[in-house]
Amino acid sequence: AQSVTQPDIHITVSEGASLELRCNYSYGATPYLFWYVQSPGQGLQLLLKYFSGDTLVQGIKGFEAEFKRSQSSFNLRKPSVHWSDAAEYFCAVGASNDYKLSFGAGTTVTVRA
Amino acid sequence: NAGVTQTPKFQVLKTGQSMTLQCAQDMNHEYMSWYRQDPGMGLRLIHYSVGAGITDQGEVPNGYNVSRSTTEDFPLRLLSAAPSQTSVYFCASSYEQANYGYTFGSGTRLTVV
Numbered sequence: 001a002q003s004v005t006q007p008d009i010h011i012t013v014s015e016g017a018s019l020e021l022r023c024n025y026s027y028g029a030t031p032y033l034f035w036y037v038q039s040p041g042q043g044l045q046l047l048l049k050y051f052s053g054d055t056l057v058q059g060i061k062g063f064e065a066e067f068k069r070s071q072s073s074f075n076l077r078k079p080s081v082h083w084s085d086a087a088e089y090f091c092a093v094g095a096s097n098d099y100k101l102s103f104g105a106g107t108t109v110t111v112r113a
Numbered sequence: 114n115a116g117v118t119q120t121p122k123f124q125v126l127k128t129g130q131s132m133t134l135q136c137a138q139d140m141n142h143e144y145m146s147w148y149r150q151d152p153g154m155g156l157r158l159i160h161y162s163v164g165a166g167i168t169d170q171g172e173v174p175n176g177y178n179v180s181r182s183t184t185e186d187f188p189l190r191l192l193s194a195a196p197s198q199t200s201v202y203f204c205a206s207s208y209e210q211a212n213y214g215y216t217f218g219s220g221t222r223l224t225v226v
Contacts, residue, residue, distance in 0.1 A: 009153070034214055043117075043203060043217040044156075090155060099144045099163055099207065100171070101215060105155040 002027040002093045006104035013081055014112050021076040021107050023091030032094040033074040034101065035065055039087045047089075050074065051096075061085070086111040115139050119204050119218035126194040126225045134189040134221050136204030142216070144207040145187040149173065149200040150220075156203065162187055194225045 003026045013019050025031055032051040036044040048059025055067040065076045074091060088108050092101040120135045138145065146161035158171030162181040176198060178190040187206075191198060201222050205215035 004155075006155075036217075043219040044205075044215075045217075046214045049214050100146070100158060100161060102158075103148075103156040105153055 002031060002095055002102050004091050004093050004102055004104035006089075006091055006107050008107045009105070010108045010110070012110045012112060015083055016080050019076075019078045019081045019085070019109065021089050021091075021109070023074045023076065023104060024072055025074060025091070025093040026072065027093055027095065029096065030069075032096065032101075033065075033067060034092040034094070035059065035063070035074075035076045036090045036092060036103075037061075037087045038090065038106075044090065047076070081109075081111055083111045083113070085109060117204055117206055117216050117218035119202075119221050121221060122219065124221060124223050126191070126223065128194060128196060128225060130194050132191050132194065134191075134202055134204075134223075136187045136189065136218060137185050138187075138204075138206040138216070139185065140206065140216065141184060142206035142208055143184070145181070146171070146205050146215075147177070147179065147187070147189045148203045148205065149198075150203060151200050159189065159202075191223075194223075196225045199223060199225045 005024045034049045035047040038044045048057050050057045050067045088106045090106045091104045094101045117138045143164045147159040148156040157173045160179040162168045203220050204218040207215045
């Protein structure tokens with residue numbers, strides 16, 4: 001079964017600074033990988049996804065993520081954060097022959113002025 | 114196009130009461146699922162369905178029932194509410210397989226007293 005670890009529970013970053021959120025997955029074959037964002041009191045919104053091809057994936061809101069098979073990682077990055085990026089971020093992994101996604105515990109991002 | 118609609122948004126139950134959380138989608142998605150979200154634990158799968166008439170248990174199914182009589186609707190029933198079921202519940206749907214990612218509802222915040 002697949003699983004996801006997000007090592008950082010909480011990250012604080014200054015507005016305009018860069019952001020990197022870590023995600024490590026466990027899965028035997030090529031995984032489907034996702035990043036979701038949840039603003040306070042809202043549902044989850046898909047930021048980006050990877051399932052084949054170019055290992056650098058571009059998403060919405062200026063985010064990108066890089067799939068590194070050798071490190072079993074799918075880290076999320078943004079070059080310059082905005083106050084509106086304050087939210088909780090979830091990494092998720094799925095299998096090619098299954099519908100289910102397994103989610104990490106989430107990383108809360110606080111943006112300070 | 115409404116996406117995934119969950120009702121109610123908030124609910125307070127007394128221990129032992131039963132209730133149904135509603136979920137409807139208008140995207141003709143075959144796959145639907147229910148997750149609960151608890152602090153520090155991410156999203157945990159309760160039940161899922163791969164099509165009308167087909168349901169299966171997820172990671173934390175105890176105390177919950179589901180049915181899928183139509184493609185559009187996937188209600189979650191709490192048989193006898195317990196304080197441990199205090200949580201935020203999300204319904205999600207997807208096309209045929211996980212590589213498309215999920216569309217989430219806005220959630221139901223349930224408190225059991």
